[in-house]
Amino acid sequence: MQQNHRVTLKDIADACGVSVNTVSRVLRGDMRLSEKTSRRVRDMANELGYIRNNLASSLRKRKSNLIAIIIDDIKNQYYTEAIAEINELLKVQGYNVIILCTDMDGASSMEILEAALSHYVDGILFFPNMHDEQMVIRSQQAHTPIILVGRELPGVSVDCVRCDDFAGGYLAGQNLIKYGHRKILYLAGQPDNGAQPLRQEGLMAALQDAHIPEENLRIVASLEFLEAVEQNRVHELIFPVDYTAIFSFNDQMAYHAMNCLRSRKINIPEEVSVIGFDHLTESIPYLMQLSSISSRQGTSLGNSAVRLLLTRLQNPDLPARKEVLPVELFEGGTVAEADIFKTR
Secondary structure: OOOOOOOOOHHHHHHOOOOHHHHHHHHHHOOOOHHHHHHHHHHHHHHHHHOOOOOHHHHHHHOOEEEEEEEEOOOOOHHHHHHHHHHHHHHHOOOOOEEOOOOOOOOOHHHHHHHHHHOOOOOOOOOOOOOOOHHHHHHOOEEEEEEEEEEOOOOOOOOOEEEEEHHHHHEEEEHHHHHHHHHEEEEOOOOOOHHHHHHHHHHHHHHHHHOHHHEEEEEEEHHHHHHHHHOOOOOHHHOOOOOOEEEOOHHHHHHHHHHHHHHHHOOOOOOEEEEOOOHHHHHHOOOOOOOOEEEOOOHHHHHHHHHHHHHHHOOOOOOOEEEOOOEEOOOOOOOOOOOOOOOO
């Protein structure tokens, strides 16, 4: 047999001297066949390296037991942990997961979606960017349930779960203000991430409510910051330290800033306080401690996304639902009283 030839039911049937139908029945677990025949067919299938064609089976049953996760930033540990939770929860329900990344070079987001649809997945958990409406529309045209995770898309009627990003930004600002901070550096998220403007607006609302002038907020753009991380020049963006606190769009960026400050003998939180977003130390305890905003204990993005998806699979005609998870500040010891001389 040729090395690149995929073993078929006919190959097994010819090797065993039985019909294709008999082989099919054995491999489907039909107990009405003799044990001798069944054993011979199964042994030959293993010997020849037969692999069940689940796609063909999916077409017949109109169910694949596959769920696609489409994500743009799998390197972010927050999403990695969320995906791990999603995978475990779906596994208990009898589903397998395939993970597709839209940040891969050479493939458009729509091509990634078409790859998922071509596998006849039962549903899609999608971490969207702000201009991904067409992907949702395409999934709906294919009658494939899709759940937006972590971010919302205005103008589309679809199930969605995300954290209360505005409240998170407001809470971070409120906490820093409580400790006397009046000059703050904000490390912004990527502009096409729907959570970014909400977190920034929440922070600015807290400053406004405390009558702190807008010019006291210094903003570092995400793309500029990430480029600086790659080129080992973060210090060029966060120095001079003319602020007393940092609020970071996510923990990942906060850690880069903290490492840079500490390498230059800036003490945290004595000289600069830091608040992140995601609370990575909850699931990755070996990370250095960091005060961080995240969904309240007892709630999680992954669990809520899976629950929405399973409900949608059971009740396709439900109206679109949106869940906004309440947030809280998890103390990590990186916030302290502001240096009064710097706040002037």
